[in-house]
Amino acid sequence: MLDRTSDPDHHRSVITFAGDAESVLESAVRGAARAAELIDLNQHRGVHPRLGALDVLPFVPLGDATLADCAALAHRAGQRIWQELQIPVYFYQAAALRPDRTLLEKVRRGGFEELRDSVLVDETNSPDLGGPALHPTAGAVIVGARPVLIAYNINLATSDLAIAKCIARAIRASSGGLPCVKALGLALASRSQVQVSMNLTDFNVTPPHVVFGEVSRLAAAAGVTVAESELIGLVPRKALEMAFADSLRLPGFGSASVIENRLADRP
């Protein structure tokens, strides 16, 4: 296990683990089982959208693994989750079985409370495995495969949710903002702050420091300041190298400029 991030307002934990394919598969299925034992979505409240006790299970290629390897693993995990736990499964992104299920947010739209009812009347909403009814307490698991994604949140020193929603709309790719950025405006009641909660789906296109600069600019224009930002899970080294090169105006800077990278490359 590489990382766990939990948050009282999201009421959600993100757990990052790595290993060989079989270990990761086994761990994922056990994690799904334990989440279903512990969490009853009928009792659960949180500001982040969710469909399942284990809400989303993305397999991510590291090292020599490919996205196709991860998609195959996602399909095996989904089969086991349905067969062993009787929790229905949707497949998304590189593991999607239907073109309209490529985007996670489209699969999750409406969340547990809405989808629980709509699957019974509209079969286009049916899970890919199991269903049509969702599991009564654990909902459904959205299983996928995707490249590394950076989950990145910026907290604003205001409790005005409209400002976070406005900034989220301005920067999200789907409304003409920054490419490869998904964004929501959320309230963090426990901190009396609001948050621009983001997924950077390709940090090579839009890295975190560019998002920070743009959100800071929009926040300043709205008369508020950035309180802090946070990463959910881990960040790839290259995102740091990109930030360093840009913010210090180092035109020739790259991975090969870092001592440890060069020493690791030695024969």
Next chain:
Amino acid sequence: MLDRTSDPDHHRSVITFAGDAESVLESAVRGAARAAELIDLNQHRGVHPRLGALDVLPFVPLGDATLADCAALAHRAGQRIWQELQIPVYFYQAAALRPDRTLLEKVRRGGFEELRDSVLVDETNSPDLGGPALHPTAGAVIVGARPVLIAYNINLATSDLAIAKCIARAIRASSGGLPCVKALGLALASRSQVQVSMNLTDFNVTPPHVVFGEVSRLAAAAGVTVAESELIGLVPRKALEMAFADSLRLPGFGSASVIENRLADRP
């Protein structure tokens, strides 16, 4: 060899190489010999201070090596350079044999042209090995041991040398500026720019991004902009992590937040 940086205005090359102790020692002595063959300081002009054809030879601990290991290696290198090449040697920083030779800039003060004459009349300037006369064309080699240092230059979009000198004076530690920063203002005739040329002797205390911020602020106050900055040699990974945490206001961020670091730490 990990890196080589050359510059027409400095008229100077910085070569970074790594290896086991014996290989590095042998390479350093051969490098000193070749520099002495190729460079006659009587013909050499450049904006950066220098005392020798091979001007400065610092041994830096990486991996399991200690500063004491590097000081011992520096002393062996110095002995060989004097005995085999008849080039006098000064020892500095962790390899210094005299307390007044701890600082490189004090040993190098006046450079080849001044020291060549003054060693003959003032024996307090004598090399630690050889001399008192310097080598007629290769000067002397300043051999030392020190922790990782970041050589970092910021170029200003002006040809007004007074501005670079004024900023260098404002930020250098010796005149009450940023701790662990040495700075010179230099003219870059080939670019019609001026440069604040710096050594960051402990980047844990003052990292490059802090220097960039301060120089940018002082430049703006003087009505000029930063054109770009450059690293001479390589930079440790931790300097990137410090910059990322600060510039994105990520309070909990550290080495353990980077995917590749966590994977490398796995048992």
